Amino acid sequence: MKFFSFKKLISPTGSIQGKIFVAFSLVTLIGIVAVTSIVYLYMRQTVKNNAITSVTESIRQADESLNLRLEEVSRLNTVVATNKTVLDTLLSKTEEPSYEWFQEQKRIEEFLSALIAYKPYISRVAVIGLNEKVFFVGSPWLDKNILFTPMMNDLLQNGSGHAYFHQTGFSNSIVTGRELRYNRNLIGMVMFDLNDEIIKKIYDVKPTPDSMLYVVDQKNEFIYEPQTSAIAKGTVIQLGEELAGKDGSVERVIDQKSYLVITRKSDYTGWCTVALVPMKSLLTETARIRNVLATVAIIVFIIIVIGTLQVSSRMTRNIRRLRSMMMHVMEGNMTLPTVEIHSKDEIGQLYHVFKSMVEQLKRLLEGIVTTEREKREAELAVLQAQIRPHFLYNTLNTVKYLAKLNGVPNIVEVSESLIELMRGVLGNTNEFLSLQEELQYVRSYVNIEKYKYVEPIHLQIEVEDEELLQLHVLKLMLQPLVENAIIHGLSTSAQEGHVLIRIYEANKELKIxxxxxxxxxxxAQIDALFEMNNVQTNTRFSGMGVRNVHERIVRLFGEPYGVFVYSEPEAYTTVQIRFPLLPGTERIEEEEGSRHVSNIIGR
Structure with a gap:
């Protein structure tokens, strides 16, 4: 199988096979790239949406888990705030140390120990009175100095319901507290410390190993943050403030790295959870899938390119065969190769048309050879025939001179008229001549014919305008009509014959x-003049009748021009010619050529 070079295939002006190959390859490449890109983008978006859903759900569950703990602690706060033993102990006047004070401390500590039993997430519970009485269970140690700390002041200011404070330092914990009142008077505060480990356990949400999660309270304090953070705290706080109240996800570039930022605000605590997932880590698997897709796409494209090359070669094989045949014929070989095209598609149809065209061309060439041979023979015959008119002219001139010498004017007139008429017929090869020249031929013809009849023939010519004589008409257009008038009209009449030729212009037409x-x-006689089988063999000179003149005019100029006959038996006969106004030879040739082309197209 013959293959074209790749350079020729990619050339836009190359073969049809190359164009088909390039077109199929481009369409395939665009399709593969489009499908691969769509699949990759869809998978990327799917992975991203799954990550968003997973992280959002994990944050929601973490928030709900913490909220459950805080709600439980809030109920415990209420239990302490409404316990009569606690209130009576804070209101008593006992002083430390005393037996009564030890008894109070024992009762409160037993009560508090019972509250936090089996609750490992509570590291400490304390009852603090404004009278500097402090009772606590758990660790770390607590004394009356807490009354003067910022944490205590914050809890006292916000502890009408439940307040939270993130205690940092030696022991990180979340402190929740509530006011203790008696008769609407503030007498102290109850506090529960939540172990920091429970916070880490709850918010240990990592979709990828390098993702980060932060929990920030209303005062921009970090309730939870990863041990190793690649993001500055100020940036996290800024993101939390920017996306506050807008639970959802966005893509942000932080320190020239793309992160998926997911935020959620807790309705119970008002804390904002910010998760930062690096897109690079998130899409690692997607990148591997992308590489696999690219590899598969390249392999598929190569296979399709090879298949397209084979298919295009098979599709254009018959075209190449047909081209070879055309080149063979172009070199002058009219015999087609023995290899034929048997397909029934357009190429097969084109082959059969080309084959028929070559056969017809072969016949035409053979006809041209025959025509050329006949043309040479005709030229020889014409050369021989040229001798005859000259011999006839010389003979008639000799007769004319002899008649003059012998004083016979009738023979001189007939000879001159015959010479003039034959010179116009045989010597003038133009199809058109002036109306004046045509009338002169008619006069010569009448001069010859009048000697055949006993009664004289009177020819009268009336011209409306002398300029009409310069118009061009068909040669021998009037002679057959005058001949018809003399033979069929005047020859049967016993009286003198009168022939009137009237020339005038009407409706922008020349009428004769x-x-x-x-x-x-x-x-019936008029109809017989125009019948095909009515050949006027009895005409004495031209051999043309009324029908011939009519057909010549109609063939050149169409309707409504031609010959029209009007007659009244035993009275007269009028033959009218309607002819276009033809002022010059150039216009005649132009109109004749135009009508000739129109007739060919019409056929």
Missing amino acids: EVRDTGKGMSK
């Missing part, structure tokens, strides 16, 4: 009427 005073014609 030939009127005789003969016996006239019936309608």
